[in-house]
Amino acid sequence: MIALLVQAEFRKLFSRSSARLGLVLSVVIGVLAPALLRSVGGGLEVNGENLQSMLPYHGAGGVAWALELRNLHILQAVLLVLAASSLAGELNARTLREDLVRPVRRDAVLLAKWLSLVLWDAASLGLTLVASAASGAALLGVDGDWMVPLPGYAASLAADAGLLALALLASIVLQSVPAVVGGGLLLTVLDRFVGLGVWGLAMASENLGLEETPAFLKMAAQIWPWTPYAAFGVWKGYRPAEPAPFQGIEGAWVWEGFVVLAIFTVVGLLGAKAKLDRTDVP
Amino acid sequence: MEPSEIALRTQGLTRRYGRREAVAELDVSVNVGDVYGFLGPNGAGKTTALRCMLGLIRYDSGRVEIFGETDPVKRLAKVGAIVETPSFHAWMSGRDNLRQAAAYASLSGAEADAEIQRVLERVGLTERAKDPAGSYSLGMRQRLGIARALLGRPKLLVLDEPTNGLDPRGMHEVRELVRSLALNDRITIVISSHLLAEVQQICNRVGILQDGRLRAEGSVASLLAAGGAAPIVDVGSPDRAALEAALRGMAGVELAGMGAEGRIRVLHPGLDLPGLTAALVRANVPIDAIVPLRRDLEEVFLEVTR
Numbered sequence: 001m002i003a004l005l006v007q008a009e010f011r012k013l014f015s016r017s018s019a020r021l022g023l024v025l026s027v028v029i030g031v032l033a034p035a036l037l038r039s040v041g042g043g044l045e046v047n048g049e050n051l052q053s054m055l056p057y058h059g060a061g062g063v064a065w066a067l068e069l070r071n072l073h074i075l076q077a078v079l080l081v082l083a084a085s086s087l088a089g090e091l092n093a094r095t096l097r098e099d100l101v102r103p104v105r106r107d108a109v110l111l112a113k114w115l116s117l118v119l120w121d122a123a124s125l126g127l128t129l130v131a132s133a134a135s136g137a138a139l140l141g142v143d144g145d146w147m148v149p150l151p152g153y154a155a156s157l158a159a160d161a162g163l164l165a166l167a168l169l170a171s172i173v174l175q176s177v178p179a180v181v182g183g184g185l186l187l188t189v190l191d192r193f194v195g196l197g198v199w200g201l202a203m204a205s206e207n208l209g210l211e212e213t214p215a216f217l218k219m220a221a222q223i224w225p226w227t228p229y230a231a232f233g234v235w236k237g238y239r240p241a242e243p244a245p246f247q248g249i250e251g252a253w254v255w256e257g258f259v260v261l262a263i264f265t266v267v268g269l270l271g272a273k274a275k276l277d278r279t280d281v282p
Numbered sequence: 283m284e285p286s287e288i289a290l291r292t293q294g295l296t297r298r299y300g301r302r303e304a305v306a307e308l309d310v311s312v313n314v315g316d317v318y319g320f321l322g323p324n325g326a327g328k329t330t331a332l333r334c335m336l337g338l339i340r341y342d343s344g345r346v347e348i349f350g351e352t353d354p355v356k357r358l359a360k361v362g363a364i365v366e367t368p369s370f371h372a373w374m375s376g377r378d379n380l381r382q383a384a385a386y387a388s389l390s391g392a393e394a395d396a397e398i399q400r401v402l403e404r405v406g407l408t409e410r411a412k413d414p415a416g417s418y419s420l421g422m423r424q425r426l427g428i429a430r431a432l433l434g435r436p437k438l439l440v441l442d443e444p445t446n447g448l449d450p451r452g453m454h455e456v457r458e459l460v461r462s463l464a465l466n467d468r469i470t471i472v473i474s475s476h477l478l479a480e481v482q483q484i485c486n487r488v489g490i491l492q493d494g495r496l497r498a499e500g501s502v503a504s505l506l507a508a509g510g511a512a513p514i515v516d517v518g519s520p521d522r523a524a525l526e527a528a529l530r531g532m533a534g535v536e537l538a539g540m541g542a543e544g545r546i547r548v549l550h551p552g553l554d555l556p557g558l559t560a561a562l563v564r565a566n567v568p569i570d571a572i573v574p575l576r577r578d579l580e581e582v583f584l585e586v587t588r
Contacts, residue, residue: 001388004385004388004390005385005386007385007390008381008382008385008386011378011381011382012371012374012382015371015373015374015378016373017373093369094366094367094369095369095370095371097338097365097369098368098369098370098383098430099382099383099386100337100338101336101337101338101358101361101363101365102358102383102386102387103355103356103357103358103359103361103388104355104386105355278340280333280338280339280340281333281338281339282338
């Protein structure tokens with residue numbers, strides 16, 4: 001039954017113009033990122049050194065840049081729109097009511113919606129990966145370790161799955177598409193600033209070389225891996241130690257981030273289920 | 283009545299909004315094969331009650347049983363429903379909307395395709411099935427809604443105000459469809475409406491709701507017969523003065539003013555219709571019309587909800 005519902009929800013999702021636009025955007029990002037990398041590297045010098053030598057200036061680098069560009073709140077915004085439309089939007093448009101007068105459990109409907117959104121995200125990541133690989137190979141050559149960015153794509157799917165679960169929870173609580181999308185974007189941007197702040201403090205506690213590290217810096221170092229910023233940024237773990245500018249910046253897998261993501265996913269889905277079960281459907 | 287003969291039954295169904303009881307201690311019973319009219323003025327609680335029955339909203343107390351099943355999900359297995367105006371994904375075609383609904387009715391593949399074709403033909407929408415649902419007229423949307431409700435061959439169809447907002451032709455089409463579904467497809471139908479003439483035309487049993495409470499329930503015939511009101515006829519004659527004089531002289535007869543088309547309206551509580559006719563013949567009054575006026579559901583409704 002759940003497979004049938006996921007299929008139906010995915011078919012419906014794919015028929016939405018916003019979802020199709022999102023997939024087109026995924027391809028465009030894949031094509032543009034290597035071109036951007038190529039244009040940035042062209043003949044620029046920093047401190048007398050050619051910028052090209054500091055960048056991952058090869059096809060595999062283009063694939064990595066596509067992932068970076070994609071996760072610069074662009075696809076997150078699309079995911080928020082899709083998640084909000086599929087639950088809050090359908091609740092307001094009364095189309096959810098038409099599904100719920102059938103003998104299906106509400107948690108099955110919710111799970112089907114979430115899985116179809118995750119499937120869409122996987123398709124989007126796949127398109128970006130393929131488009132950036134093709135564009136990267138054509139514009140930057142086939143050098144570089146092509147396997148390096150792949151775990152980043154997989155981890156990005158995990159991060160997006162957590163975001164989608166929370167977006168579904170917000171959808172059923174707020175019951176408004178603009179509130180979910182606007183609030184979600186605001187929170188992700190705020191999270192970026194707070195997360196970077198905490199990360200900066202954590203880095204400072206490691207690198208300042210003080211005789212005695214202040215307590216708040218120690219605390220920041222301990223807290224940072226458990227922040228939503230670290231969780232939604234787990235995909236950055238693919239970044240290699242070389243070359244710069246990524247050296248030393250979050251270039252390692254943060255396992256705590258995966259734990260937080262798992263918690264977000266479970267809390268999001270169970271919370272949405274509990275709220276949906278108690279919601280009067282108009 | 284045996285439990286197996288009951289299609290839908292509620293016992294003590296109560297839903298409160300704050301301190302207000304939108305539905306109060308509602309005991310409704312719909313037999314298999316009924317076309318049951320759920321009547322009530324606007325705000326009487328009809329839609330709230332139907333939503334409770336369909337599991338769309340929670341109820342504070344009571345019990346809902348559909349074909350003997352009380353589980354909120356399982357009891358919908360044999361039910362098709364339209365609640366208020368049916369909603370669709372406007373950008374998807376009528377057929378694709380039905381395909382979505384088919385999945386929720388556990389239908390897939392060739393079985394779903396065949397069932398979608400069947401219901402489209404049943405409501406006469408095959409030719410427009412490829413068009414976006416957003417381009418449909420209100421009447422077509424209503425028919426598509428009924429088609430969706432018919433997916434999976436339900437045994438009970440719940441229709442909430444199915445002719446609301448339709449033009450006379452659309453209302454007629456939906457009424458004929460409902461009648462045909464009951465007669466030919468043998469589907470038990472619960473239809474909520476405040477259009478009393480419509481209900482009287484197509485329903486065999488009714489329940490009248492007011493302020494969330496069931497004020498009367500029974501067959502249309504029994505409700506029309508109940509109440510003890512005097513029978514009424516309109517009597518016409520080319521010699522109106524002679525007719526009036528004759529009527530005034532009859533026992534068990536009361537004049538009740540002007541009837542339709544200039545006839546005299548007559549209450550005849552003490553004389554049956556053949557007796558009244560015979561008395562007029564004996565009085566040698568020329569008669570050109572005797573029209574018995576039947577009590578209609580509107581009168582019953584007004585009495586019950588007074």
